[in-house]
Amino acid sequence: MANKDLRQLDTPHTHLISAFLAMESPDCLLSLARVCGGGSVTESVQRFIWDQCIGKAVSEQNGNFYRPYLKRFLKKLIVEVESTGAYVLDEFYEQYATFMISVKDDDMAKGLSRILKWVSFLFPDDCSKSGKLVIPLQCSLNLLEGDTGCSIWPSSLFLSEFILSFPEKFSGKSCFEVGSGVGLVGICLAHVRASKVTLSDGDLSTLANMKLNLDLNQSCLKSGLLEPTREVQCKYLPWESASECELHDIMPDLLLAADVIYDPLCIPHLIRVLSIILRQRKAHSHAPDENFEHLEENIAVAEQAGLSVADLSEEIQVLDLLPYLQSYQRSNVKLFCVSCSS
Ligand SMILES: C[S@@+](CC[C@H](N)C(=O)[O-])C[C@H]1O[C@@H](n2cnc3c(N)ncnc32)[C@H](O)[C@@H]1O
CATH class of the missing domain: 3.40.50.150 (Vaccinia Virus protein VP39)
Known part of the structure; x- marks a missing residue:
């Protein structure tokens, strides 16, 4: 999921994608998304979330990314953007509808408690080592x-x-x-x-x-x-x-x-x-x-x-x-x- 092109991102967007990969709570992701949009989850922030987070996780990860988490995040995201009366990306509604049919929230109860997370260590610019180190880890819910x-x-x-x-x-x-x-x-x-x-x-x-x-x-x-x-x-x-x-x-x-x-x-x-x-x-x-x-x-x-x-x-x-x-x-x-x- 780490992407060399993403090295050029500004700090708020780097924090947002890193928090997403580490499966931080949807509330945490939303607060970081607001920072990216200067106070609200703007259309361009939504586009970033789709291209680099949710859409990418759905299309590239061969099911590795824990889907009930994506579903919860999407729901919070849609509710947040709708509450401000702003435009919600069509992809969000379409993906949420797909999750409604295909993703149950009780995967844990079925024993599917192992998930994959990515921990990103972000080195400051003035550090001898710059950039980031992204470590994938399978862990348990x-x-x-x-x-x-x-x-x-x-x-x-x-x-x-x-x-x-x-x-x-x-x-x-x-x-x-x-x-x-x-x-x-x-x-x-x-x-x-x-x-x-x-x-x-x-x-x-x-x-x-x-x-x-x-x-x-x-x-x-x-x-x-x-x-x-x-x-x-x-x-x-x-x-x-x-x-x-x-x-x-x-x-x-x-x-x-x-x-x-x-x-x-x-x-x-x-x-x-x-x-x-x-x-x-x-x-x-x-x-x-x-x-x-x-x-x-x-x-x-x-x-x-x-x-x-x-x-x-x-x-x-x-x-x-x-x-x-x-x-x-x-x-x-x-x-x-x-x-x-x-
Ligand atoms: C709270 S976890 C911490 C794991 C890891 N060090 C971390 O900080 O993420 C405690 C670890 O100590 C191991 N542990 C607990 N009691 C142990 C024992 N008596 N002998 C060997 N390992 C033990 C557990 O299996 C577990 O992996």
């Missing part, structure tokens, strides 16, 4: 699917922004991630040329979905949509049963984790895994998290295990590469550096 690992969580968006903001910290380093979910962080690590990237998870369906996403991004690579990346490996690693011997074989320069401390029952197991891996190389771990409920308790447990935890959230200025994602509250995410103190 059900937040709990795959032990929560089949959804994209804000912490991994933030960790990805961190990696892309400071590529030199990761380039040439071997990186290992625990609780990797959909695999977004690993794709960003490969993009900044980490020397070796291994992703892991303790849920088998999450791992299968992660592999699919890595393949998907490899095929985008072949079609020229992404820059060349190194191979990313996946490993089944449930923290409870990971043996010391298995953990000793993992010797990364950097260990990463995003949003993995939400279940108090898993914390002791996670800390055991982190301390074994970190101790052998005295490596550092970067761990963004947005679950602060038991934070002080968790830090105390980590420190008892010989790990020191530093909060880098205020200190490090991570680039805002996802300015169009209204559903992502980056101020709710904290970034910690965990290192081996003993």
Whole structure:
């Protein structure tokens, strides 16, 4: 769906198409569409939405784009434009009529909960790397699917922004991630040329979905949509049963984790895994998290295990590469550096 011609778009139109690809809510899309039209969804903005978003998704994506979402967006769009008394594109009515017949809203209930989204990292003009990086990801509409690992969580968006903001910290380093979910962080690590990237998870369906996403991004690579990346490996690693011997074989320069401390029952197991891996190389771990409920308790447990935890959230200025994602509250995410103190 990424299109080289679209590199010339102005910021509001880039935000609108990026939000559409990331499946932001129809309300969010409408607010971005109004910005494009200087306050209302003008005919030229509607034409853009048809040519670059809805019409394109319907005609080019071979059914990959989640149709109930397109139907909901179209409905909101038509209601919004009609309410201002402005002209509504004929294509909108025609497509909506087709969706009324062909698209049911209960696809989720039938088990069709996997969808394809595109996360676009937009690099500012003054950044050494300009343009955008568009990453397709299959994820679930059900937040709990795959032990929560089949959804994209804000912490991994933030960790990805961190990696892309400071590529030199990761380039040439071997990186290992625990609780990797959909695999977004690993794709960003490969993009900044980490020397070796291994992703892991303790849920088998999450791992299968992660592999699919890595393949998907490899095929985008072949079609020229992404820059060349190194191979990313996946490993089944449930923290409870990971043996010391298995953990000793993992010797990364950097260990990463995003949003993995939400279940108090898993914390002791996670800390055991982190301390074994970190101790052998005295490596550092970067761990963004947005679950602060038991934070002080968790830090105390980590420190008892010989790990020191530093909060880098205020200190490090991570680039805002996802300015169009209204559903992502980056101020709710904290970034910690965990290192081996003993
Ligand atoms: C909230 S999701 C976060 C996924 C991803 N890091 C992100 O931020 O989008 C938590 C992830 O940790 C994994 N996880 C939870 N408990 C685990 C355990 N005991 N062992 C290994 N992985 C676990 C889940 O399968 C899931 O992929």
